[in-house]
Amino acid sequence: MNLPRGALVVEKISENIVRITKIINGASTSKLISTQTDSFITLKAIPPIGGSLSTNCIYATLPEPVTLTQGTRLQYDLKLPVDLGIFIGGDLVDVVPLGKVKYALYGPPDIGDICRYSDLSVINSYNEYIARAKVIFKTLSNVKTEISRLVIPIKEASVYLTEENEMYFSDIEVTVLSPLHVEIRVGVDTSYILLGKLISLFKGSGAFYVMKHGA
Amino acid sequence: MISFIDFNLFARIIASIIAIIVAYYIGKIAESQVKKARIEAPPEIIYNIARSLKMIAIIIGILVALSILEIDLTGLLIAAGFAGIVVGLAAQQTLSQLFAGIALIIEGRLKIGDSVKVGDDWGIVTSVGLLSTKIRLWSGEVLTIPNSNVMSSKIYNYSKSIARRADITIGISYNADISKAINIIKRVLDEKELVLAVPPPTVIVDNLGDSAVVLKILFWLPSKEYWTIRREIIREIKEALEKEGIEIPYHREYYGLSLR
Numbered sequence: 375m376n377l378p379r380g381a382l383v384v385e386k387i388s389e390n391i392v393r394i395t396k397i398i399n400g401a402s403t404s405k406l407i408s409t410q411t412d413s414f415i416t417l418k419a420i421p422p423i424g425g426s427l428s429t430n431c432i433y434a435t436l437p438e439p440v441t442l443t444q445g446t447r448l449q450y451d452l453k454l455p456v457d458l459g460i461f462i463g464g465d466l467v468d469v470v471p472l473g474k475v476k477y478a479l480y481g482p483p484d485i486g487d488i489c490r491y492s493d494l495s496v497i498n499s500y501n502e503y504i505a506r507a508k509v510i511f512k513t514l515s516n517v518k519t520e521i522s523r524l525v526i527p528i529k530e531a532s533v534y535l536t537e538e539n540e541m542y543f544s545d546i547e548v549t550v551l552s553p554l555h556v557e558i559r560v561g562v563d564t565s566y567i568l569l570g571k572l573i574s575l576f577k578g579s580g581a582f583y584v585m586k587h588g589a
Numbered sequence: 590m591i592s593f594i595d596f597n598l599f600a601r602i603i604a605s606i607i608a609i610i611v612a613y614y615i616g617k618i619a620e621s622q623v624k625k626a627r628i629e630a631p632p633e634i635i636y637n638i639a640r641s642l643k644m645i646a647i648i649i650g651i652l653v654a655l656s657i658l659e660i661d662l663t664g665l666l667i668a669a670g671f672a673g674i675v676v677g678l679a680a681q682q683t684l685s686q687l688f689a690g691i692a693l694i695i696e697g698r699l700k701i702g703d704s705v706k707v708g709d710d711w712g713i714v715t716s717v718g719l720l721s722t723k724i725r726l727w728s729g730e731v732l733t734i735p736n737s738n739v740m741s742s743k744i745y746n747y748s749k750s751i752a753r754r755a756d757i758t759i760g761i762s763y764n765a766d767i768s769k770a771i772n773i774i775k776r777v778l779d780e781k782e783l784v785l786a787v788p789p790p791t792v793i794v795d796n797l798g799d800s801a802v803v804l805k806i807l808f809w810l811p812s813k814e815y816w817t818i819r820r821e822i823i824r825e826i827k828e829a830l831e832k833e834g835i836e837i838p839y840h841r842e843y844y845g846l847s848l849r
Contacts, residue, residue, distance in 0.1 A: 426782055427811060433787060476779075478787035479809060483750040488811060491786040 375417075377458070378472055378503065384415055384460070394460060394468050405468070413463035419505065419541055420459035421528040422490045424469030425477070431489035431583060432526040433478035439522040442513040442550055450509045454526070454543050455492055456533050472503040480525050481587040489525055505533050507543035513550040521589040524548065524558060527581035531560045548589075556585040605654030612650020616643035632701040634694060637719055682737070683720065689736035690719040698744055704812075706745040707734060752785060752809050755819045759826060760801025762836035767794060767802060770835050777829050778808055783818050785809040800838045 375382045380397040387393050389411055395404040422432060432454060440450060460468040478491040507526075513519060524546070531544040549557045560581045623639040655662060693699060694717060703714045705724065712726040722739050724732045734742075747753065761770045771792045778790040788809050795805035806826070810818050830837060 426814075475782050476786040477783065477811070479752045479785050480787070483752040483809075483812075486751065488751055488785070493786070 382470055396470055407462060407467050409462050416461040418459045418461060419456040419533045421531045421533060422455045422457045423528060424457040424471040425475040427477055427488060429488055429490050430527060430529050431487055432528055433480050433489035433491050434524045434526060435493040436522055437494055439520050440511055441518060441520045442511055443518050444516055447512045452507045452509050453504045454507050456503055456505045456541060505541035505543040507546050509546045509548060511548045515550050515552050519550045519553050523589060525583050525585050526558055527560055527583040530581035554586055554588060556589040558583045601657050605657040608653040608657060609650045612646045616646030619643060619646060637694060686720045686736045689740040693717055693736055693739060703746050703748040707739055708742040747812055750812055753812050753815050754807060754809050757806040757823060758795060758803055760798055760803050760837060762838050763802060765835045770830060773829050773833050774806055774826055777825050781822060783810060783814050800840050
């Protein structure tokens with residue numbers, strides 16, 4: 375199977391062993407995986423967890439900053455990269471990044487997090503391998519807040535295809551409590567502001583990240 | 590009569606020795622079980638709990654042995670109190686190491702597996718005991734440092750930070766196009782997956798040297814990959830600059846010599 379930066383070869387070398395070979399930017403790596411005889415091999419678009427580092431978040435710079443004034447709410451469409459997940463019998467056994475992989479440090483190096491980086495240059499390298507995410511911004515802060523970046527938790531996130539073959543990322547909710555306390559939830563079902571208070575109804579256990587070092 | 594007393598004393602001595610041996614083995618078993626147990630705690634804490642359990646078991650064994658020998662523990666405890674003061678004064682250094690060890694473990698300055706520099710010694714922490722800390726130096730030797738020395742030394746813990754900044758200086762010829770060189774270096778850094786995009790890499794003209802325009806390159810790397818990627822980048826920058834015809838001059842001095 376051809377990939378944007380190389381190729382992926384999945385071979386069944388015996389009854390219970392599969393070899394996965396990734397050729398990315400000319401460099402080839404392979405591994406053997408034990409399987410059950412009747413296991414299916416499936417390829418699916420997944421949130422960007424591939425690459426040399428294991429991360430739990432995406433650091434996304436917004437193409438243009440969003441300014442939120444008191445009590446307002448706005449919806450925004452964000453493009454995020456996706457990776458290719460290789461599943462054998464329902465288990466994720468390998469991940470292949472489809473575009474350029476970079477990382478970003480959010481916060482100070484001793485207490486911050488390293489996340490997969492996503493900005494326009496990264497997105498452009500992915501071409502069609504991007505998912506759209508609906509981002510809902512809300513503010514409970516009295517002060518005007520400008521948001522130029524988001525740290526999106528990806529542990530609970532998922533990518534799904536629409537009937538039009540468009541990829542969508544789980545919905546993202548951004549709640550500004552103060553400029554130094556911005557909560558980001560992924561996989562939120564619904565939420566609303568009632569009498570100035572945020573009422574959230576969560577579907578399952580949505581992933582959660584608090585941006586404490588500025589947004 | 591005498592032989593009966595002797596036999597009684599002999600039996601008590603045997604029983605007290607058995608008590609100490611049993612206590613020692615119980616302590617040893619407890620130590621090994623704690624070390625093997627699936628406890629979600631830092632390894633240095635597990636190691637010290639295991640050793641403390643062994644010591645407690647041995648002390649209990651000795652106390653049982655003394656009571657078997659019908660030695661009055663009250664008098665012994667008073668004597669131990671005085672002895673404690675004397676030993677405390679005599680073993681000040683050991684005690685200071687002990688307290689330093691407890692402080693090190695509670696504060697978590699060093700953990701097993703951390704990459705550290707203590708004073709001038711650089712390596713991986715292999716154990717943090719109550720009295721001393723062991724570091725496996727990069728050259729392979731295992732260095733044991735008394736905890737009081739560790740506490741009073743400058744400690745650089747490279748595992749505490751998830752990312753580190755790399756600083757590289759490189760000189761280019763005075764004839765070279767500075768902007769072109771900076772763009773080439775930035776391209777090399779951008780193509781490298783593990784060079785962090787944020788904070789962004791910076792390339793500045795740092796100095797006008799004797800033989801070269803000195804560029805300073807600052808970029809961030811994940812701590813675990815620091816040395817590997819740093820050396821790869823130095824090589825790749827040199828190759829990329831040479832490929833684009835940018836000379837990296839070496840220091841040259843010209844001496845004039847006139848012969849008459």
